[in-house]
Amino acid sequence: MAATSRTPSFTAPEAQPPMGLRERKKLKTRVAIRQATYRLIQEQGYEATTIEQIAEAAEVSPSTVFRYFATKEDIVLTDEYDPIMEAVLRSRPLDEPPLESLRLMMREALTSFATAEDEELRQRTRLMVEVPAIRSRMTETMSDTAKVLSQVLADRTGRSADDLRIRVFIAAVLGALREVALYWGEHGQEGDLITMIDEALTALEGGLRL
């Protein structure tokens, strides 16, 4: 959401055409639905919150909610990380080791997001820990991210994005990162997430010797 308006440093500096009334309304509805959802979940929990309640709170019909978000989980999960991560990763020098580039990428993406939308990040992590459906959907989402990142690494190494080595590489890294996030969430979100990620990546780099 807000990320979209905060990304000029990453996205190509194309001046967006000045949204018509229609698109402005659409965005407002989208935001309204998301905010209503977060509020209701905060108050009564995820499962207890129905689409009907969300629709009512956002002052739209249930049909409309489904028009904006494919599933209930998506209302919570939809984000704009991928383009940011892709841009950062592409901006790294070609001779930098891939793992190092990914480390920087994560650092960059997280710091910008964590300072701007800290509460949302925490809320989401909480849900990821507590609600299986959310966690599940998030994992699926990660495989989209994996595709994007694989493509970038493929471009940079001159291989196919479908190359097994690349896919395994990305899968291992994202699997590890997911686990760090889970751990952080399970332990009351204490400690510095970025440092923990750093350590995880260092472990991967060292060949996972335990």
Add this chain to the structure above:
Amino acid sequence: MAATSRTPSFTAPEAQPPMGLRERKKLKTRVAIRQATYRLIQEQGYEATTIEQIAEAAEVSPSTVFRYFATKEDIVLTDEYDPIMEAVLRSRPLDEPPLESLRLMMREALTSFATAEDEELRQRTRLMVEVPAIRSRMTETMSDTAKVLSQVLADRTGRSADDLRIRVFIAAVLGALREVALYWGEHGQEGDLITMIDEALTALEGGLRL
């Protein structure tokens, strides 16, 4: 299923008490439901197959289906891998590098399963590729496996099973393995799965340098 009856070499050799009629019937129902499900899915696809149809084909009521399996996905996914993997892993010498132990474990689990229930393995991999709900649930299932394996590694290294390093280790490995399976499934299940897993683990061992 059949795995249960094929595990004396791994599980402690406790002579099981000779199942009464009740338990035998339960097992039969379980098997009937699973077989009916696999058959119907084969014929009409996963989404098109309803619980009602499954119930009818297995000659039980829908209620009963839900009593045996929590979700539709579970009918397909339920397996007995975990105890086998745990047993193999525990049987490895303590001074063996963990990654090596895991490699052996996978090799062992897969060869025994792939020869005994080859068709089921392939069918399941197919579903994992084609049906998001199945893939999703399978990933969740993997996190149970992760807990088991983490516990074993914890015991072997004298750390807590909740140790971040252990969790990251396992997550990275399982993430990589999942990707290999997916790749294998997406490419028509050609090539030797075990070799591919071996290579993935070697990549991890070498520090993911691409």
Add this chain to the structure above:
DNA sequence: AAGTCAAGTGACAGTAACTCTCAAAAGATT
């Protein structure tokens, strides 16, 4: 400014996965 077109919305009906409850049936136990 009016008229046309396309996009967005709500009402409604329907499906299917699950949940809960309760009474009947069937196995286990004495």
Add this chain to the structure above:
DNA sequence: AATCTTTTGAGAGTTACTGTCACTTGACTT
């Protein structure tokens, strides 16, 4: 054979999600 316990099926209910259709409301044309 009588009793106790587990398992089952029937039925009613909830909720996420799909599809259709008529209505409204911005956008564009002349």
